[in-house]
Amino acid sequence: MTAVTQVAPPAPPAPKRPTSNKSRPRTASEWMLLAVAIVGALVVVFPMLLLLLNAFKSPVDYANSGPLELPARLDFTGIQTFWETQNFPRALWNSVFISTMVAVIAVAVSVLNSFAIGIGRVRGRTWIVLVFLMANLVPQEMLFDPLFKLYDRVGLLSNPWSVILTFVVIQSAFGTYLLSSLLGTFPKEILEAAAVDGASRWRSLRSVIVPILRPTLSVLMVFFFIWTWNEFLLPLAFLNTADSLTVPLVLEQLNGERQTDTTTLIAGTLISIIPTIIFFLVFQRTLTRGITAGAVK
Template sequence: MTATATVERTAPPVAAPVKIRRPRPGGASGKRRTIDWLMLLFAIAAGVVIVAPFYLILINSFKSPAEYAASGPLVPPTHLYFEGIQKFWERVNFPEKVWNSVFISGAVAVLAVLLSVLNAFAIGIGRVRGRTWVVLLFLLANLLPQEALLYPLYYMFKAVGLYNNVWSVIIVFTVIQAAFGTYLLSSVYGTFPKEVLEAAAIDGASRWQTLWRVIFPISRPTLSVLLIFFFIWTWNEFLIPLTFLVSNANQTVPVAISVLQGDRLMDVTTTSASALLGVIPTLLFFLIFQRTLTRGITAGAVK
């Protein structure tokens, strides 16, 4: 007897249609684009606000007093007028003032970075007792207004014979800038890898060799950023150089610019020319060390 088997074929199950949700025009992507456009407009507005004073200085530096009185400060000059720049250059002996500012700012930048490294090494790696209070003391030193330092520093420099001497300003700003540098570097050196220090100690390196052969090369990008900032900050200082550098031969560029402003009369075009000449050295310094500054900030942001 033969049995016949019937095979029933069943159709495969049909999958239910999947509904595809399309993003709404006013969804998250639309909000993100709106925020991006708002941020772009804010950046453009901030850029205009920053560039506007430089634009006014530039156009008024090459404008004669008569044209300034006739057209106002916002209209570009019809012809270039160089007597304002020449007048300021000869009146204050501008090359001498530039050299004073470069010498003071450069000396302060180098000495402040060196002192900051030594202090931060003792606090952050040497682990001195009460390091938290020491760092707090350096932080409080940065909060002191310069007006509070003028009276005691005046009598101190008078007593030691450094009044009306560029080294008085160098000493003051070295201490002020080194206080900030110590506060910053001590927190950086406090997180320095112990394995690197232990490896250097095993190799027989002394503390001095560890500092200059291990720690200094690794922290060089951060130190370069501090060096640039210390130079620019010291260059722009006005109150202390005005107080302690009374002779014309020792004055800096910001102090030289202030001598053009009288009690009731001010030559706007000559003042604009002096401001332009005062900005050019710092602008050149920033452009020269822009790559160093960018590398230092990037290296400090990446662990």
Template sequence: MAVITPTAAPVTPRRPVPDRHHRGVSRWVVLALVVVGALVMLVPFAFMLLNAFKSPGDYSSAGPLSWPTEFYTLGLRTYWTEVNFPLKLWNSALIAGSVAVLGVAVSLLNAYALGIGRVRGRLWIVGLFLLANMLPQEALIYPLYYVAKQVGLYNTQLSVIIIFTVIQSAFGTYLLASVMSTFPRSLLEAAALDGAGKWTVLWRVVFPNLRPTLAVLLIFFFIWTWNEFLIPLVMLIDNQTQTIPVALASLQGDRLMDAPTTNAGALISLVPAILFFLIFQRTLARGITAGAEK
């Protein structure tokens, strides 16, 4: 009697999983392109740093691409004293910080009403906020100037804070309303069954889940407002209320420009924004990552 022995099924060799650090030439090509792009973006900053410590004689004789023959610091001292840089720094920080906090708060309340409250005509209102983001500041400057003169807020920091709070919150409302429209209804229903009111739901349920996104908006609102030039130039005419970008533009004359002093002013004006970004870089990366995971 023949004994039949079972034959083992052929084992197919497992394909090795490619290591993420060795994925071929394309990975290195992308990395090289990113490095080249970063270096290209740093070229203007390198020229600014080079000419900030160059004397006017070196700049006029050898041009902006030459290496300075001496370490010239008079441009930095001139900018610091002529424009009263500490005061301008305080004005910019006050306006940008106030707009960042108020813009995030207004955006959160508006988006909560539109995204979760289900206001009637929600799509039309969100579209109106989107349209407001597309309007150029040049089209708004005269109405804003006229209204500020009529209500007595012209040449005050409060006028700029109110204007940029409305402008920034238009973008924040559009973004947060889209996020809140996909908020899990089960969490809201569970909170309602526990007897939570609308304010309790906002601060105990919605706000903790949106905290990374709100942190990203806070950082963006601060940097965007810090760099604004046109509206502060029109609305703030007094030397005691002007911001850093307006003070930097005041160094340029009608027919003569001190290029080393201007570069020195641009350099020292850029330092606070870079420090702010470096301090909150981890918060920004964490907020973007959390938004991608959701």
């Protein structure tokens, strides 16, 4: 495990010296391989293109045309029905609130844990990391029945905090693991200098370590946000009132209802994808930098 910070930028580095390589004409086989890569990418986005193609058809148009045909004319019935029958803004807000809270709190917990493990080098730290990592290994159905009862007893069911609390723990497992190994190699001179200047531990954590870690922490936050946003099983178990549902749950519920019109379902799916895509476009660079964080040896 190494730092997030030192993973090279996404674009392949350009060769330093001018090579004959670039000027050499591209061969037929290279064009073929490019075609393969593009066809593969098209196959991957194809289902989403299908959604786009069909979300703006009227129910009649949808019934009479093939799924690969363009809509006869732009029609917003599906989108309108979805918007009117489902409280989507509410679900969007629930998802944003839960994911943001988890991202912020889980990063904070990870920093505290890894400060004790990586900098404090407390006794038995390898085991402590393993204990925290259990949160990542345990299958969620192991958690859901006991936690359901626990949250029921304290009145947290259908309350976003039941999900927030649970995923703070699950996400901070990865954060603790990553940050502990990072802080294990943190230059001691910096901390000693801070100590000489009279900084307490808390102070050097806050004003020395956290600022240096900031790029890594922001990557972690983006990750925790997306992972929590996509969660399904535990939110399904804990959030039961119409007001408390998250975006994936609303869509799943709509899918389960028999009388749901197909165009409404397609429109709903498309609308549910939009926030994710926006988020992806905004944080693309942070993300691709971050995915490598856990992987590079």
